[in-house]
Amino acid sequence: MSAISELTSLRRTRAKTAAERQQQRKENGRDNKAGYLFLLPWLVGLVVITIGPMCASLYLSFTDYNLLQPPKWAGLANFREMLHDTRLHQSLKVTFIYVFVGVPLQLALALVIALALDKGMKGLSFYRSIFYLPSMLGGSVAIAVLWRQIFGTDGLINQALRLVGINAHTGWVSDPSYALGTIIILHIWTFGSPMVIFLAGLRQIPTMYYEAAAVDGARRWARFSKITMPLLSPIVFFNLVLQIIGAFQSFTQAFVVSGGTGGPSDSTLFYTLYLYNRGFANLQMGYASAMAWVLLVIIGAFTAINFFASKYWVFYDD
Template sequence: MSAISELSSLKITRARTPEERRMRAKEAGRDNKAGYLFLAPWLVGLLVITVGPMLASLYLSFTDYSLIQAPRWAGLDNYARMLEDPRLHQSLKVTFVYVFVSVPLQLLLALAIAVLLDRGMRGLSLYRSIFYLPSMLGGSVAIAVLWRQIFGTEGLVNQILRLFGVNASTGWISDPQYALGTIILLHVWTFGSPMVIFLAGLRQIPGMYYEAAAVDGASRWTRFTRITLPLLSPIIFFNLVLQIIGAFQSFTQAFVVSNGSGGPSDSTLFYTLYLYQRGFGQFQMGYAAAMAWLLVVIVGVLTAINFFASRYWVFYDD
């Protein structure tokens, strides 16, 4: 034992010599340089593509800028104008209705399909790909144009209703009562991405919990509410945050369906669409930049509320 202890103390002493410390410092320096070299493309992208434009837009939000003339400092004028802009208030109302209706419906549908696919049916990969396809295409211009045709006066929806004897002659997208609902349906239809995430989470739940509950006589609904939902709550929370952020940024669907106007009667005037109209339609880039930062604040506040509320319903198995 004494020889081993002397050998250990000798190794410790040798490891602490100044020469070896310098060698280790050089090796660590070379490793750090290699790490920074590999990180350089990401750092350049972060500064040039993300941080730089964000700081520029923050500066422009305090200016009067029209893309033609140089920015002129205006202080808080752009933010004060928001309080008196009725179309901005309407766009916020439309966007909040869209987010708080479409996101829960989309997540419910995604979870239901994921539960069905989790039963181990044959050809699972094929069904998973088919259901995921709308998420890849739902934000495209082509699908938005198709959606406008489907819900038009002579569209597929009205033709199907006429087969059942319903005299449908109203264009769904041209009626202020239903125009936003058609876009909400389009968002719900793109449930593939959260569905795949739900399915991956379901596959991680140990089967022994369900076996023990079945032995105790628990029904399927009890097993779903007492086992599946609590253990899947982190995945639900993850999908909820992502989908809310994505829904607030929706633009293409409303732009194409309404031909860029937000009509009829501003019923589909999304916040991002109104921002686009102000910035690139009326060349009020300073006001548009201020609107963009208001959107950042709204999304940040809602995300913070979700994280605060998650402590009461999200279960982490640790």
């Protein structure tokens, strides 16, 4: 009888366990449905705003499309035209100069300011907000217009030079030799965002390392090069990747300063500005779509190179 009772009890336990599992699956299913319901707006936005336009752009890059007539399949014609487009080559040159000069100088200035603010001065929150403000305004049309006036023939820069006896009659933004430099200066001026990230990283470095180095007699440069930079290298890498991606996509500054032409003499013809002109000014949307995908490949290549090279200079404190 005891064996029969045990068998019956085991069957009841198994049935109860199966019922509990089924109930748990139902509850998990309800939780999943609720989760998908909350994710639905984001999923719709991802498909409609991001994935859908990207797929459409990829298709249009292989077509001849002028926005007024249905697109006509052109195969690789747009990409072959790029090989002989001298203005596109000039736009790549201008963009690479802007990225390779502007990004390192911006990050260097951001790091210097962050090191100064990390010393624990009074009113740190105020200074941090003031230094961050250019990053919020630097990409605006208003600041670009102001920048054009500052570096104009009768702008603030030339007025300041005349006060010290230098008669500068050249409009910096109208001179091909200096026009790109003024936009690079504007980019450097927007150092607030990487500065805040650097400052947060500096605050995470344990002070015991500096105390031990001071006991060993390490000088300031030795502490900076042997402690600060290695421990801050992940932050430097993070800022570097973000700023390179952002610099390749810069558009507003060049558009406003040059009046949308990329002048003078295509000296400020950014890649994105030329893409805009081909797509919306010349109604060559197929060619512009092809340019957009080339830009995506360029940004992806630089990002991949940065990640590959990071293993040689980025150190993680495990």
